[in-house]
Amino acid sequence: MEMDTKVTVHDAMTSRVITVEPQTSVAEAARIMTERDIGSLIIKSNSEPEGLITESDIIAKVVSKDLKASQIQVGDLMTQNLIEVHPGSELNEAARLMAKNNIRRLPVVNDGVLVGILTTTDVVSVSPELTEILVENARMETSLDYSNSPEPVPGACEVCGNYIEYLDEVDGKFVCEECKEDLEGE
Numbered sequence: 001m002e003m004d005t006k007v008t009v010h011d012a013m014t015s016r017v018i019t020v021e022p023q024t025s026v027a028e029a030a031r032i033m034t035e036r037d038i039g040s041l042i043i044k045s046n047s048e049p050e051g052l053i054t055e056s057d058i059i060a061k062v063v064s065k066d067l068k069a070s071q072i073q074v075g076d077l078m079t080q081n082l083i084e085v086h087p088g089s090e091l092n093e094a095a096r097l098m099a100k101n102n103i104r105r106l107p108v109v110n111d112g113v114l115v116g117i118l119t120t121t122d123v124v125s126v127s128p129e130l131t132e133i134l135v136e137n138a139r140m141e142t143s144l145d146y147s148n149s150p151e152p153v154p155g156a157c158e159v160c161g162n163y164i165e166y167l168d169e170v171d172g173k174f175v176c177e178e179c180k181e182d183l184e185g186e
Helices: 026-036 055-061 091-100 120-126 128-144 177-185
Strands: 040-043 051-054 105-110 113-119 153-156 163-170 173-175
Touching: 026 040, 026 055, 040 113, 051 055, 051 105, 091 105, 091 120, 113 120, 120 153, 163 177, 173 177
Parallel strands: none
Antiparallel strands: 040 051, 105 113, 153 163, 163 173
């Protein structure tokens, strides 16, 4: 008999979201991310999120162009028109939404108020079986990559189940380095 257990976004989300205002400098945002050991910040000037800035945004839009981070505001670089999720939504639906839109972070909003953030790491740590949704998206991205060297992807190893930042594809499975060695040694 199968048990129907509904895991919600609220069960997995991080409720203590670090936010900054749009006029915050990119240098200050980078300092906050470094101090808090986080990869993104939500930008808001009221209760609802206006945008999001990630470490990747800073590298691609500031560092790679040799711009001065202290003279640029996060509001000028942030990703706008965020895809949001309600805290009562089912976690598997949120994981599908993330995979479909190729995003790793979802602001959690209830009645116009930011109440949390959901990341792919949150999804995997609370509900490892949903890793397949996220891994399938990574597979689709890899199949669209026309280069000869596939890039490692983050996720849960399909052999041991451990969450790893860098998975390699071996015989159609995404696996950690240790399981890769075991599979190749067989």
